Amino acid sequence: MLEQLLLTGTALVLAVVIGLPIALWLGHLGRGGFLAINISNVGRAIPTFALLALLVTADWPGTASFGPYGRAGLATLIALTLFALPPIITQSYTAIREVADDVKESARGMGMTSSQQFFRVELPLGLPLVMSGIRLALVQVWATATIAALVAGPGLGRIITDGFYRSNYPQGIAGAIVVALVALVLELAAAGVQRALDPTPSASAAADPVRESTTTGG
Structure with a gap:
């Protein structure tokens, strides 16, 4: 299980480092x-096992054994990283692109530069959707x-196949x-992080002041 967690975590970090900035x-530029999205869709269409099999046959350092990642560790990492890219790229692009135009216009009206608009407005509002892409990639x-x-x-695949x-x-x-249970734990943990990153108040939290003002007559 620790071996698989190491593989998963490393592949996810690599996918985030590669795909998220792009x-x-x-999304900020509104171009490309x-x-x-279509490049990421091509990644979805390629079977991961077929890609892994092709990478294993390549003759390069680390293909046979790659440190703590074991036999075919480098090939497995590359295949899993490419598999994680589509949801991260699609969701992150959509998250920034779909920030409301009037919010962006207000930010520009306040004198914000392009980078300030991105870091202070677009990124905080888009973080929940960005995290949903990372969450999906993690479980997959x-x-x-x-x-x-x-x-x-x-x-854990060795235990199953053996x-x-x-x-x-x-x-x-x-x-x-065990694979299913850990997937459920990862899903719940990532969902908690996604809720924590949401800058907008929940429906119940938003309803509390209304309820309080009604009961106090204010």
Whole structure:
């Protein structure tokens, strides 16, 4: 499980470092969205296992063994990183692009520069949707990381494949259950972070002052 968490976390960080700045910049400019989203859609269309199999056959350093990532570690990281890019790029671009025009106009009217508008207005308002892309990528990469076992890589996939290969079905099912449970924990944790990043008050919080003013007569 720790091996798979390491694979997942590293691939997600790489995808965020690569995809997030590009998507945010294009969203701020309001250009290149068609190209960015369609490139990410091509990434969705490529089967991750097929990509992993092609990368494993390449003869480069780290393909056979890559530090703590084990056998085919570098190939697995590249495949998982490319798999994580589409939701991050699509959601982040949309998050910045869909900030209301009147809000942007107000920021410009206050004398904000382009960078100030981005960091003080667009990014805070878009963070929940940005986080939703990272959240989606996190759960998808975690679940997909089990394919590393198909090229003798690390992770829970080895427990699952070994169990079914040796007709030890309880072992295989146990590994699958652990993958599902950890995916649920990651989903809940990421959802909590997404709610915490939302700068707009929730419906219940917004309703409290109204209720209070009604009861006090104010």
